[in-house]
Amino acid sequence: MGAYRSIFFLIVVFSLVLGSFYPYTSKVVEAVNFSRITEIVDKRTENTWTFRNTNFSETIDLFPLAVFETNSSGKFEQKDMNGKNGPLIFISSVEADTNFSDENLLKVGSDEQGSYRTYLNFGSSLPELENKLIVDAKLQLVEYGNTKQPGYYDPVHKDGAFAVHNITESWDASTVTWDTKPEISEQPVAVETDMKYVDSRRFVWDITKLVQEWYKNPAESHGIALKANDERVHGTLRSFVKIDPTISYIPVLQITYNNPDLITPTGMGYNFGENSGKGRIDLRWYSVSGAKGYKVLIFNGRDYEEIDVGNQKTWTSLGKQIWPTEEQIRQGEHKLRLDGSGGDFSDKPAAVYSNAGGTDRNPFIYYFKIQAYNDNGTMISNEVGVGIPDGTPPSVPANLQVKELASDFTISWDAAVDDRSGISSYQVTIDSHNGNRFLTRSTSLTEMKIKEEDLLYGGPFKISVRAVDANGNKSEAASIEAEPRPLRDSRIHGFSIPSYPLEVTRNPNVKLIVENTGFDDWTAEKGYEVRVEGISDYELLGAPKDLKAGESGWFEVELKGPLTLGTIPIKLGIFHREHGWIGSTVNRSITVVDTTSPEVIIESPANHDSLYGDVSVYGRISDYKVENYTISYGMGSDPLEWKTLENVTNQGGNFHFNWNTRGISGGEYTLKVDAVDSSGNKKSIKHNVYINLPPMTPLVSQVTDNATSVSGTAKAGTAIKVLKGGALVGSAITGTDGVFSVKMIAAQPAGTILQVTSTDDYGNLSLPQLVTVIDKTPPPAPKVNTVGDNMTSVTGYGEKGATIKVWKGSSVIGTSTVKSDGTYIVLISKQPAGSILLVTATDKALNVSAATKVTVVDKTPPAAPMVNSIGNNSTIVTGTAEKNAVIKVKKGTTVIATVTVKADGKYSAVISKQKAGTVLSITATDKAGNVSSVRKTTVLDKIAPAIPTVNAVYSYHTSVKGKAEAYSYITMKKGSTVIGTVKANSKGNFTVKIKKQKRGTKLYITARDQAGNTSKVRTVTVK
Structure with a gap:
């Protein structure tokens, strides 16, 4: 970039020193705001050339027509502009239908004769400026015939005579005229030039925003229009160069941008x-x-x-x-x-x-x-890439392992990774168990072997490995603890052997916590086991455990019984089947005693069983050694005297005895088993039983006065009897489910008391169950008198003392009690005609009669009908009333129309026209014949007066005369404006005062009667 700017600096210097030798110095278009250095020749097109500027920006000059053409070598050179034309033209309101495309100048402004506008089109194919920063876009024109050369100190200003507008539609320079000119933007793009010398022939306008819009939407680029800011002001007309051999005079759009x-x-x-x-x-x-x-x-x-x-x-x-x-x-x-x-x-x-x-x-x-x-x-x-020097440590060495066999103590790990400079070495440190570092070494390999003479014994080592890359970055340390080990060894860290006397019937557990301090892993396949010496039968609890070198584990062993009473010495530890005991062992003694009473269970009979006849008594007695057991029974829950059923010596396990309970008085008894073992420990167990008890009192279902059987539940298989007084009225046997149904000789009257008993197979009789026959016969349905929709009570006859209920749907709307004379009155709210009511009677036993159905009859006249207004021009009477009612229209006592109301409540009765003021009476009669009150209505005046007649009206008249309905109101309008009103006299004559009207004026006259009816309009034209 520095070299690039240096080149431009040299170009600027040479341009200033040798400017007169630069071939384009006299021809380039005048730059704005900065100086041009050189043309970028390879960017020429047929209508553009591009220059590099002193501030490193570039300016492209876009002409509205082609100014360059290719020569024989394929390079663009300036055309001969004589006779050339293009999309630049002026139009004039003076000659609105004339096309001036052949004129070799452009005009803008106004004079006494009219206005002039100039149209320029730079085309929709704008120069490619993708990813270029547009600084500005300037429109430049040169005034025709102006040869002045302003001096440095001459005055400057911004010329505001002309405005630049955007052309918003396509146009053709060869055909456009003032009459066919294209639409332009309502708001100007520019209303004054850039700062210029007052006498300068070059006019420059900033149209950057418009050009930016063209780049966003090239299809909307139809050019620009130059016009006077105010075309009503004369004296602004100027002429500008259109086509000239010197292309710097041709109108141009200069777009300055940065790369x-x-x-x-x-x-x-x-x-x-x-x-x-x-x-x-x-x-x-x-x-x-x-x-x-x-x-x-x-x-x-x-x-x-x-x-x-x-x-x-x-x-x-x-x-x-x-x-x-x-x-x-x-x-x-x-x-x-x-x-x-x-x-x-x-x-x-x-x-x-x-x-x-x-x-x-x-x-x-x-x-x-x-x-x-x-x-x-x-x-x-352009994109630039920048990196940060390597400051990332390598990956931590993975899979750090140590082979702990003292004779072959080897440290190994997986290679670390560094994706920038690579691994240069590994740093290995070893610290003793007390934290002192005694070894630090480096290697380029991924393992290191330590000689046995360099090792320390007495505890584990902490071994750390770091990776170091070529830039000196060190990884985190991978660490592991390891300890040099002999091939086989063990160290006991804890054990659990009962020191208290052990019950002979128990199977005690012993536990061992041991560490494999050797190098060899302990597995059953290799011959390692947990051994208990001194006990003939024992079992390792859980799955066999493997214990790797350096690991600790705990083992639990169950000592199988029965053990021998007394003191037993044992030895506990790890044993190898070929090499014997491994490492340290535990040597202890255990003491075995018998302090547990025998376990006695009576399986049958169960506690609180009822016993009859032969009863099987069986169960079991468990103990280390049973000396004797006795089976006996006694009366009550806590007998004072016991009777022995069986006595057995030196025998435990299951027992079985058959007990004959026949002849034993019915009641509660206690069955007992006593046992004693060889150590004198005793156990006794008791069951409370019931012998020869009578069956339970039967449970009997409700018996009604219309029932012919008695049902219920009792002990299964017993005989059921039903008695009335002392007489048998029926009997049956209960089923296996205890359910019975006894058929009686006949149905029993309400209030009868029956006794029901149960007798079992052994002749035991239950207590009797007393049952009273209940009333289940409903009273007769009540009789009901007629109920009208205007009534507030329901009356009739029913069973005396019964409760009368009146139902509407599922709701009770009234209740009452039948009097001693058999009549009743139930108060209710008024019910609509057609409502269905149900009336029931309920006796004191709550038996409900059948319902008597009654329909509420219509006793209410309909409401007076509603009547719409009736005019003297009406032939129907309309309104609303109760649906389906019959409407009658009367004039005096004469019915003049009859009609039925529709389902929507509306009616329409046909009548002959009636005079205004006639009184009509309307009534509605429902289907039950109920007649409504009378609705009276008076016939209204609804006929408009005749159109008024009007005498001729002349432009010199100050009044208008005519004739209309007597006493009607006359209104006269001009357009929508009322210009006069008057009331016609008793003969209908009227005179309206007005102002004089112009010939041809149309006047509109109407007449309105006292009922507000307005006639049609009479139109009169002033002559």
Whole structure:
């Protein structure tokens, strides 16, 4: 970039010194705001040429017609402009239908004869300015015939005589006239020139915003129109050059822009030190003319994100905290944290690129662009990549292992990874169990063997391995503890052997906590086991455990019984089937005693069983050694005397005895089993039983006065009897489910008391169940008198003392009690005609009669009908009334019309026309014959008066005369304005005073009667 600017500096110098030798010095179009250095010849087209400016911008001159053509070598050179024409023309209101395309000048402004406008079209194919920053766009015209050369100190101003407008539709210069001119924008694009010498022949207008719109929508580029700011002001007419051999005089659109390579940044990366993994990037770039500000664009692996830095030309990532943190990256983020919630730049942006979907870009490089912007658009620089020096440590060595056999003590690990500079070495340190470091070595290999004479014994080592890359970054340490070991050894860390006397019937457990301090792993396949010496039968609980070298484990062993009473010495430890005991052992003794009473269970009979006849008594007795057991029973729940059923010596296990309960008095008894073992421990168990008890009293269902059977439940298989007094009225046997149904000789009257008993197979009789026969016969349906829709009570006859209920649907609307004479009165609210009521009677036993159905009859006349107004021109009477009612229309006592109301409540009765003031009477009669009150209505005047007659009206008249309906109101209008009113006399004559009217004026006259009816309009034309 520096070389680029140096070249331009030299060009500027040579241009100033040798300007007279530059071939285009006398021909270039006058630049605005800056000086041109040189034409970029290879950018010429047939209607453009491009110049590089002193401020490194470029200006393209766009002509409305072709000014260059290719020569024999294919290069563009200036045309001979004589006789050329193009889309630039003026039009004149003086000769509105004339096309001036053949005129060789352009006119703008106004004089005493009319107005002039100039139209220019630069075409819809604008110069390609993709990713160029437009500084400005200027329209330049040269005044025709002006040869003045203003001096440096001559006055300057902004000329406001003319305005530039956008042409909004297509047009043709060869045919356009003032009458056919295209539409232009309502608001001007520019209303004054740039600052110029008062006498300068060059006029320049800034139309940057319009050109920017053309670039956004080229199809809307139809050119520009030049006109006077105020075409009503004369003396503004000027002429401008149209076509000239010197192309610098031809109207031109000058677009100045900047190229993106002007702001391509330079950058430098720095890390924060060894193992930091972080760093910063600094950017700088040159300013460009016309830029309002700059944005730094940063690539995130998928797209560029922007940071607006205003007018700064430098930027640093330091302190911005915009790069995703490691935690944010783990969560899958790739967007920059522009709110400052991120972290410093990493020396490897690859993880963010990966989250964005992956890219083929260098994973260690950050990519930037600079965007310059102004009100006209933006421009983006070329991309630049900047890296941060390696500050990331290698990966931690994985799979660190140690072979602990003292004779072959070897440390090994997997190779670490460093994707920048590679691994240079591994640093191995060994610390003793008390924290003292006694060995540090480096190696380029992935293993290290320590000689046995270099090892320390008495505890584990802490071994650490770090990877070191070529830039000196060190990984975190991979650490492991290890201890030199002989081939086989053990160390007991704890054990559990009962020191208290053990019950002979129990199977006690012993536990061992042991460490494998040898190198060889302990497995059953290799011959290792947990052994208990001194016990003939024992079992290792749980699955067999393997114990690797250096590991500790606990083992639990169950000692199987029965054990021998007394003291037993045992030895506990790890044993190898070929090499015997391994390491240390536990030597202890256990004491075995019998203090447990025998376990006695009576399985049958169960506690609280009822017993009859032969009863099987069985159960079991469990103990280390049973000496004797006895089976006996006694009366009551706590007998004072026991009777022995069986006595057995030196026998335990199951017992069985058959007990004959016949002849034993019915009642509660206690059955007992007593047992004693060889150590004198005793146990007794008792069951309460019931012998020869009578069956339970039967449960009997309700018996009604219309029932012919008695049902219920009792003990299964018992005989059921039903008695009335002492007489049997029926009997039956209960089923296996205890249910019975006894058929009686006949139904029993309400209030009868029945006795029901149950007798079992052993002749035991239950207590009787007393049942009273209940009333279940409903009273007769009540009789109901007629109910009208105007009544507030229901009356009739029913069973005396019964409760009468009146129902409407599912709701009770009234209740009452039948009097001793059999009549009743139930108060209710009025019910609509057609309502259905149900009336029931309920006796004192709550038996309900059948319902008597009654329909409420219509006893209410309909409402007086509503009547719409009736005019003396009406032939129907309309209104609303009760649906389906019959409407009668009377004149005096004479019915003049009859009609039925429709379902929607409306009616329409046909009548002959009646005179205004006639009184009509209207009634409605419903289907029940009820007649409404009379609705009276008076016939209204609804006939408009005849159209008035009007005498002839002349322009010199100050009144209008005519004839209309007597006493009617006359209104006279001119258009919608009332110009006179008057009331006709008793003969209908009228005179309206008015002002004199012009000949041809139309007057509109109407007549309105006293009822407000207005006649048709009479139209009269003033003569």
